[in-house]
Amino acid sequence: MARMVYHFGVGFWLSEYLGLLRKSDESHSMPEEVAFSGSSGGSLIACVLAAGNNPRDVFDFIVEQQPLCKRNPVEMFRAVERALRKFQFEGAYLRLIGRMRVLLTRVMQHPPFVQGEVVDTYPDNETVIQILCASCHVPIFAGLFPRRIFGRYYYDGLVWPDRLLVPWRGAPGDHVVRISACAHPLADVKIDRVPYWWAVLPPDPRVLRGIFWCGYRDAAKWFCTKPEDSSELCCRKQPQAAAASTARWRAAQALLKEAPNTKLPEKDPVTGENVAELIQEAEALAAEATLCVSVALTASVALLLAALVAAWAIW
Numbered sequence: 001m002a003r004m005v006y007h008f009g010v011g012f013w014l015s016e017y018l019g020l021l022r023k024s025d026e027s028h029s030m031p032e033e034v035a036f037s038g039s040s041g042g043s044l045i046a047c048v049l050a051a052g053n054n055p056r057d058v059f060d061f062i063v064e065q066q067p068l069c070k071r072n073p074v075e076m077f078r079a080v081e082r083a084l085r086k087f088q089f090e091g092a093y094l095r096l097i098g099r100m101r102v103l104l105t106r107v108m109q110h111p112p113f114v115q116g117e118v119v120d121t122y123p124d125n126e127t128v129i130q131i132l133c134a135s136c137h138v139p140i141f142a143g144l145f146p147r148r149i150f151g152r153y154y155y156d157g158l159v160w161p162d163r164l165l166v167p168w169r170g171a172p173g174d175h176v177v178r179i180s181a182c183a184h185p186l187a188d189v190k191i192d193r194v195p196y197w198w199a200v201l202p203p204d205p206r207v208l209r210g211i212f213w214c215g216y217r218d219a220a221k222w223f224c225t226k227p228e229d230s231s232e233l234c235c236r237k238q239p240q241a242a243a244a245s246t247a248r249w250r251a252a253q254a255l256l257k258e259a260p261n262t263k264l265p266e267k268d269p270v271t272g273e274n275v276a277e278l279i280q281e282a283e284a285l286a287a288e289a290t291l292c293v294s295v296a297l298t299a300s301v302a303l304l305l306a307a308l309v310a311a312w313a314i315w
Contacts, residue, residue: 003041003181004045004181005062005063005211006181006194006215007045007179007181009212009214010179010189011055011215012055012056012059012212014049015054017258018256019031019257020049021054022053030095035101035170035174036050037101038102038103039156039157040158042181043132043135044084047100047132050095050099051087051095052095057087061087062083063205066205074142076200077142077143088129092125092128093124093125093127096122102118103116104154104155105157105158106152107154134147134154135157136157137156139156175247175252177222177248194211195293209278210281211286220263220264223249224261226246
């Protein structure tokens with residue numbers, strides 16, 4: 001859940017500055033040049049943005065599910081489906097065709113047994129809901145057996161290598177801005193650290209709101225900071241990557257409806273909490289939790305090695 005809310009924070013910023021909110025008098029208010037892709041939790045925010053829903057409304061609904069999810073992690077997957085059904089609207093699937101690409105992991109009884117599969121066309125709202133739930137269907141936590149859709153079986157979308165195996169993020173020639181809630185080194189917008197276990201054991205709502213605003217802040221920072229394409233080190237080692245990064249940033253900049261800035265709201269518009277304090281507390285707690293686990297793992301490894309040495313000496 002913690003990683004998912006980071007994506008919602010990024011999405012909230014994009015919705016504001018790209019003008020993505022659905023208008024009742026327009027069938028397609030989103031810029032034609034914009035599309036979204038995602039797997040697992042990332043597919044949910046891709047759906048919210050492509051459909052033109054308000055990411056903040058969906059985020060607040062998800063946070064309301066935190067008490068249930070903390071007591072029983074399985075409830076997270078049920079909460080996802082409840083959110084999809086609550087915020088769907090008539091004809092929503094039509095807005096998603098060609099604008100949302102979802103990655104799933106298909107399992108079969110014959111070779112290759114497991115493969116990535118991309119979906120970008122949808123016959124109705126119900127199919128969209130089933131596909132998104134399948135992309136979030138984490139083995140064991142969401143159920144032991146795969147989710148069935150039209151006679152095919154699927155698990156969580158995982159993270160198939162885009163360049164090598166499954167080109168799911170976009171079509172050739174597209175400028176893809178990569179968002180990561182797990183500090184992926186190649187991502188454009190990413191959070192520094194979030195404990196992995198927060199994905200199934202979500203922290204308190206206040207911390208989730210802090211992570212949400214981290215996403216909002218990081219999106220603003222990326223759009224306001226031109227890549228260092230002229231850096232001597234960068235150009236010497238990866239000149240093509242530097243040029244692609246600059247081209248991607250300029251293409252994204254051209255879509256903005258207004259000039260970006262890195263200024264954060266002083267107060268959370270829903271709860272009235274101080275945004276800077278929410279971010280500070282969330283980052284501090286994430287760092288502390290990560291450090292504690294690192295120390296515990298290091299100590300465990302040291303004890304294991306000591307035990308092995310002692311056993312070897314006795315033998």
